[in-house]
Amino acid sequence: xxxxxxxxxxxxxxxxxxxxxxxxxxxxxxxxxxxxxxxxxxxxxxxxxxxxxxxxxxxxxxxxxxxxxxxxxxxxxxxxxxxxxxxxxxxxxxxxxxxxxxxxxxxxxxxxxxxxxxxxxxxxxxxxxxxxxxxxxxxxxxxxxxxxxxxxxxxxxxxxxxxxxxxxxxxxxxxxxxxxxxxxxxxxxxxxxxxxxxxxxxxxxxxxxxxxxxxxxxxxxxxxxxxxxxxxxxxxxxxxxxxxxxxxxxxxxxxxxxxxxxxxxxxxxxxxxxxxxxxxxxxxxxxxxxxxxxxxxxxxxxxxxxxxxxxxxxxxxxxxxxxxxxxxxxxxxxxxxxxxxxxxxxxxxxxxxxxxxxxxxxxxxxxxxxxxxxxxxxxxxxxxxxxxxxxxxxxxxxxxxxxxxxxxxxxxxxxxxxxxxxxxxxxxxxxxxxxxxxxxxxxxxxxxxxxxxxxxxxxxxxxxxxxxxxxxxxxxxxxxxxxxxxxxxxxxxx
Ligand SMILES: Cc1cc2nc3c(=O)[nH]c(=O)nc-3n(C[C@H](O)[C@H](O)[C@H](O)COP(=O)(O)OP(=O)(O)OC[C@H]3O[C@@H](n4cnc5c(N)ncnc54)[C@H](O)[C@@H]3O)c2cc1C
Numbered sequence: 275x276x277x278x279x280x281x282x283x284x285x286x287x288x289x290x291x292x293x294x295x296x297x298x299x300x301x302x303x304x305x306x307x308x309x310x311x312x313x314x315x316x317x318x319x320x321x322x323x324x325x326x327x328x329x330x331x332x333x334x335x336x337x338x339x340x341x342x343x344x345x346x347x348x349x350x351x352x353x354x355x356x357x358x359x360x361x362x363x364x365x366x367x368x369x370x371x372x373x374x375x376x377x378x379x380x381x382x383x384x385x386x387x388x389x390x391x392x393x394x395x396x397x398x399x400x401x402x403x404x405x406x407x408x409x410x411x412x413x414x415x416x417x418x419x420x421x422x423x424x425x426x427x428x429x430x431x432x433x434x435x436x437x438x439x440x441x442x443x444x445x446x447x448x449x450x451x452x453x454x455x456x457x458x459x460x461x462x463x464x465x466x467x468x469x470x471x472x473x474x475x476x477x478x479x480x481x482x483x484x485x486x487x488x489x490x491x492x493x494x495x496x497x498x499x500x501x502x503x504x505x506x507x508x509x510x511x512x513x514x515x516x517x518x519x520x521x522x523x524x525x526x527x528x529x530x531x532x533x534x535x536x537x538x539x540x541x542x543x544x545x546x547x548x549x550x551x552x553x554x555x556x557x558x559x560x561x562x563x564x565x566x567x568x569x570x571x572x573x574x575x576x577x578x579x580x581x582x583x584x585x586x587x588x589x590x591x592x593x594x595x596x597x598x599x600x601x602x603x604x605x606x607x608x609x610x611x612x613x614x615x616x617x618x619x620x621x622x623x624x625x626x627x628x629x630x631x632x633x634x635x636x637x638x639x640x641x642x643x644x645x646x647x648x649x650x651x652x653x654x655x656x657x658x659x660x661x662x663x664x665x666x667x668x669x670x671x672x673x674x675x676x677x678x679x680x681x682x683x684x685x686x687x688x689x690x691x692x693x694x695x696x697x698x699x700x701x702x703x704x705x706x707x708x709x710x711x712x713x714x715x716x717x718x719x720x721x722x723x724x725x726x727x728x729x730x731x732x733x734x735x736x737x738x739x740x741x742x743x744x745x746x747x748x749x750x751x752x753x754x755x756x757x758x759x760x761x762x763x764x765x766x767x768x
Contacts, residue, residue: 366392367681369500369510371487372517373400375407375465376649376666378472380516381480382420383674386767389681390477392510394502396486396517400473404465405541405623406569406577408556410760411459413664419671419766425471430461430571434554436753438744441561443607446744448555449753458757460556462569462577464543468663487517490526490645495693496700498644512677512703513645516666519628521651528638532628532654534586535726537563537733539657540599540624542617544576552576552609559610560744563735564602566610578613583733586626592619627729629655631722634715641707644700648673653718658728659759661721668717668764673710675767680706717762724759 368384370377373395384391409417409426417423438447451458473481489501490513498513515523519532544550550570557568563583570576580599589595596614599622603610632640632653640646649666680702731750734740 364509365497366508366510368392368512368514368677369394369498369508370514370516371500371523372515372521372649372651373397373469373473373481373483374516374518374649374666375468375472375663376518376651376669377514377516378469378476378481379416379420379667379670380514380648380673382422382472382475383670383767384677385476385480386421387674387678389674389678391480392508393476393481394485394487394500394508395481395483396503398484400469400481400483402466402469403620403623405579405621406462406464406543406571407468407663408569408660409461409463409468410660410664411457411757412661412760412762412764413667414459415762416664416667416671416764419764420472420475420667422471422475426463426468427461429467430463431554431573433460433462433556433569435556437555437557438747438751439557439559439607440744441559441603441606443559447748447751451753451757454754454757455761458760460760462571464571464575465663487522490523492643495696496643511644511681511699514673515645515647515651516649517651519650519654521647523645524647524651527642527645527647530630530637532630534626534628535656535729536586536627537581537583537729538586538624538626539579539581540595540622541577541579542596542599542614542623543571543621544578544613544616545618546574546576546616549573550576557609558732559603559606560732560740561603561606562737562740563733565732566603566606568609568613576613576616578610578617580610580614581627581733583735588626589624592622595622595624598624627656629722629726631726632715632718634711634719640711640715641704644703646673646707646710652714653722655718655722656725656729658732659721659725661725661759665718665721668762669710669714671764671767672713675765676706676710676713677703678767721759 367389368391370381370391370393373393377393377395381391381393414423414427417426433451435448435450435452437445437449439445451460484504485506486503487500488503491499491501493499493509497509497511499507499509500513501507513523515521515527517523550573552568552570554570559566559568565581567579567581568576569578580602582602589598596617596619599614600611603614630653634640640652646652648669650662652669653662653665655662655665680699731743734743
């Protein structure tokens with residue numbers, strides 16, 4: 275039997291927390307463990323106002339005013355100010371949930387700017403499984419800003435061009451990257467390598483493993499408390515959800531689940547101990563409702579993927595995953611079947627593709643007092659442009675840059691600052707989030723839509739329409755105009 279406190283901390287807990295007294299909130303939660311139900315019972319007049327705690331001397335007393343409007347919030351903050359003691363408890367500046375690309379890159383960007391984040395990852399160690407990612411020019415700029423680009427570059431070769439084939443092996447589009455721009459750069463980077471280099475660049479103790487976040491709650495004074503499955507609770511000024519498409523933070527912010535788009539992708543890493551003869555072009559083979567991609571990473575490793583239309587059922591047995599991929603490309607050019615056959619089973623992964631477009635209006639806010647999202651938690655997208663991880667790297671640079679202007683202390687685990695300066699800082703954090711979202715949403719929405727449309731084109735399944743598509747693709751896919759989105763520059767950490 276959960277206590278009221280635990281109910282309040284449940285992942286979907288009280289996202290629209292209204293003006294309940296602490297006692298009122300607790301009793302509501304006792305009455306209705308389903309928090310949505312509890313929330314529905316909150317009187318309307320209370321929903322519109324922030325809750326002020328009468329006394330904060332006991333550091334664990336809590337309030338819920340997450341959805342208060344900005345003016346309600348300011349009133350609440352000013353009213354509560356006189357009740358607030360100077361904070362002397364242990365309080366984190368920034369807690370990041372999730373230690374994937376987004377979480378590690380955000381942690382590193384903050385660290386480079388002198389802010390000490392705490393990263394909570396549910397796994398018990400750095401994730402080393404998973405396939406390769408195409409890392410494009412825009413992400414190399416972000417990696418430059420993070421100071422790790424050259425280390426990563428050394429692990430893989432630059433791709434020299436793009437070639438499309440029909441399933442009979444006939445090439446119908448071939449273009450070199452040289453004539454796009456000298457700056458243009460795309461490489462297949464092993465996810466493991468990227469994560470390891472990001473992690474190694476962080477000070478020891480930044481990432482805490484075995485720390486699955488299961489609950490989030492607003493505290494008095496605008497701070498946030500996260501609760502981990504292992505029983506640990508942490509209070510923070512800023513909470514960033516980098517916990518991927520199934521994000522707990524995103525659920526708490528009441529945003530929709532990503533939706534399945536009708537196709538699934540299997541990926542793997544072919545190992546060629548004596549070298550391959552595939553050159554260094556990114557090749558795609560297009561069939562009806564199925565396509566395959568081949569990305570030589572260096573002389574001995576070839577990343578491949580097969581994307582197929584299906585109803586989205588889950589398969590986890592890697593033997594079956596391999597057989598299924600081979601079935602989909604039966605009779606196709608040997609370059610794909612050989613790459614599949616050369617892949618150790620532990621390099622195979624299969625995932626249904628889903629996305630959610632990030633609209634700035636018309637849905638729940640993209641940030642709430644002290645809490646926002648980055649990476650797939652914010653903008654899960656189809657992989658047709660190979661940009662999801664690249665955008666997570668851009669997010670990291672932009673968000674850290676904005677936050678560094680807002681956070682007053684470089685090391686505030688223990689803070690002794692006045693209540694007024696705390697309030698000012700919370701207001702600056704709001705402005706930082708606002709600037710972050712303003713900069714990110716046009717970029718991320720446009721990439722999500724373009725990627726979805728590209729998928730719709732490449733996953734067409736009628737033979738006739740596919741043959742017309744393949745004839746038109748050389749006109750539609752002019753490589754230099756296609757590459758336009760990869761020249762986005764997220765800027766530096768200055
Ligand atoms: C088939 C496919 C191909 C792709 N190809 C490319 C590509 O070529 N290039 C590219 O840039 N992108 C590509 N992507 C997208 C890319 O993989 C994602 O955008 C990227 O991994 C997102 O990183 P993330 O850190 O936001 O999320 P994730 O990688 O999902 O990481 C989230 C982390 O949070 C942790 N976590 C989750 N919940 C909790 C919790 N409650 N508490 C604590 N920790 C938690 C998870 O364990 C995980 O470590 C592809 C995606 C797919 C599916």
